[in-house]
Amino acid sequence: MKLQITSFLTFQENNAEEAMNFYVDLFDSSKVIDIHRYGKEGPGKEGSVMKAEFELNGKQFICSDSFIKHKWTFTPAISNWVECKNEKELETLYSKLSENGFVMMPLDNYGFSRKFTWVADKFGISWQLNLQ
Structure with a gap:
């Protein structure tokens, strides 16, 4: 089996699904593959994205809404x-x-x-x- 490497985007403003849908609508041949959400039991906000998989023009990405507020955010060092x-x-x-x-x-x-x-x-x- 070939090793799969996938970009993982960690959102901290409960906007992972909004971002994912923005990108899927923007790029041809793109789609949402799967979404798992936090439930009432948490630990994230109910309904927020625990893990979502999507493709942008055939390239796989994963994203989530982090329930932990990290001291970091996205950087242009990775683009x-x-x-x-x-x-x-x-x-x-x-x-x-x-x-x-x-x-x-x-x-x-x-x-x-x-x-x-x-x-x-x-x-x-x-x-x-x-x-x-």
């Missing part, structure tokens, strides 16, 4: 790299991912790419969008 098919796709993703987020590198030609941007979305997840 999702997206090779865009065309300029329209890049600009659409840029617009939606940067809305209420933070642009770390504006859309531009940085020499290594014809058009590139690096953004953190409204949930704090970092995305590098590239067009060769």
Whole structure:
């Protein structure tokens, strides 16, 4: 059996499901696979995401709502790299991912790419969008 490595996103504002649905709606060939929720017995807020599995264009992710408030959050040191098919796709993703987020590198030609941007979305997840 091949070793499976999957990105795991830990949300601390009870917004894992909102983020997951945002990403699934944003990327083609994406879907929610499974959601397990906390019940009345806890330890997380009832109905929040204990563990959810989803795919973005065939790449598997897992997310959860942490019932423990950690001293850390998401960092741009780990990001999702997206090779865009065309300029329209890049600009659409840029617009939606940067809305209420933070642009770390504006859309531009940085020499290594014809058009590139690096953004953190409204949930704090970092995305590098590239067009060769």
